[in-house]
Amino acid sequence: VIRTQLKAHVLTLTLNRPDKLNAANDELLLTLTRELQQADEDEAVRVVVITGAGRGFCAGQDLGDVAGRDMTFTEHLHHTYNPLIRTIRGLGKPVLTAVNGVAAGAGASLALAGDIRLWAQGASFIEVFSNIALIPDSGSTWTLPRIVGYHRAFELMALAERVRADDALKLGLCEHVFPDETFADDVQAYAERLAARPAHALKLTKQALVAAQTSTLDEALDQEAILQQVAGDHWEHKEGVEAFRAKRPAQFIRE
Ligand code: LHQ
Structure with missing residues (x-):
């Protein structure tokens, strides 16, 4: 089926x-x-x-x-x-x-x-x-x-x-x-x-957006502050920033 x-x-x-x-x-x-x-x-x-x-x-x-x-x-x-x-x-x-x-x-x-x-x-x-x-x-x-x-x-x-x-x-x-x-x-x-986009960041983005569908602005701001820390601590963020500074495409897929 x-x-x-x-x-x-x-x-x-x-x-x-x-x-x-x-x-x-x-x-x-x-x-x-x-x-x-x-x-x-x-x-x-x-x-x-x-x-x-x-x-x-x-x-x-x-x-x-x-x-x-x-x-x-x-x-x-x-x-x-x-x-x-x-x-x-x-x-x-x-x-x-x-x-x-x-x-x-x-x-x-x-x-x-x-x-x-x-x-x-x-x-x-x-x-x-x-x-x-x-x-x-x-x-x-x-x-x-x-x-x-x-x-x-x-x-x-x-x-x-x-x-x-x-x-x-x-x-x-x-x-x-x-x-x-x-x-x-x-x-x-x-x-x-x-x-090819950063999978971990997209997971958190979805989580924040879904939560925000039923939250107040204050709650959404607090949620963003928590999840941004989780995103910022991940290797994807480091890779994104390094790629930007080196003027090369970011590589978010690690085989
Ligand atoms: C079908 C169906 C179908 C079986 C086409 N079942 N055979 C939740 C919980 C509990 C209970 C009830 O429901 C729900 C949620 C729901 O989803 S309720 C809504 C259920 N769905 C419908 O009422 C849609 C019924 N279908 C239609 O209105 C038409 O088929 C549509 C508008 C989707 C498409 O029309 P056509 O392009 O003209 O195709 P067709 O009607 O000729 O269908 C082709 C074949 O598919 C046909 O079989 P056949 O043997 O005659 O070729 C249909 O009987 C079959 N089929 N939908 N839901």
Whole structure:
């Protein structure tokens, strides 16, 4: 259900149920979460990419897999989707969501959950939940209004209208849009550029930014003062300064 590829310090995790637009079942969600946790421990991995096989990114919950379930909705979310989203947020490495096609329901939430969101020109986004009279989950109620504001978020959720790549870029649902034909290569090149950046400093940057999402300015200033010390004590900082003074590129990857 998840294909993995490690190339040039970039781990690509591909959701692999293309016949169903990579709709998620428990196995897919638990495997993806486990792969992410392992990536966090693996020094060879500096950037993680989540993408989809075939023409979809992820169509959300597999609706063929919900009938006869012995779990409540609440239990289901606690068991699968919530740990996944928390793992992405807490991961000490950049997670790129490479949205190759339609992202719907919890798949749309997953698309938003990346630290950086790269879309193919043909990709699209639907807060599809209200079509089946559910509420947005997997973090959408938290992420989407922080990106587009409360009112636009409510409209997208209530009408379940499809947002295409150009509008997604304008709305801030993604950082870059690449052509469909070269998407995988463009994502890999982007991820490799990120992988060459100072991994330890980026880990702390993510930690500080994530904490600041729910903190006051005073708390953020205090947090910066603590984490800056941790960054400044690391060899990466020494290397950055030495490289600057020697007028050479910094080398942040130590094989
Ligand atoms: C699918 C699915 C799918 C199964 C396409 N399941 N087969 C959390 C906790 C607990 C419970 C419930 O949910 C949640 C979170 C959620 O994510 S709720 C939202 C669940 N997702 C949806 O409601 C999306 C349903 N899918 C669609 O609306 C459309 O398929 C979209 C708009 C994503 C794409 O439309 P098209 O490009 O026209 O493709 P299609 O509809 O023809 O789909 C292609 C195939 O994929 C098709 O199978 P078939 O055998 O006919 O070729 C679909 O049945 C299958 N598929 N989504 N979620």
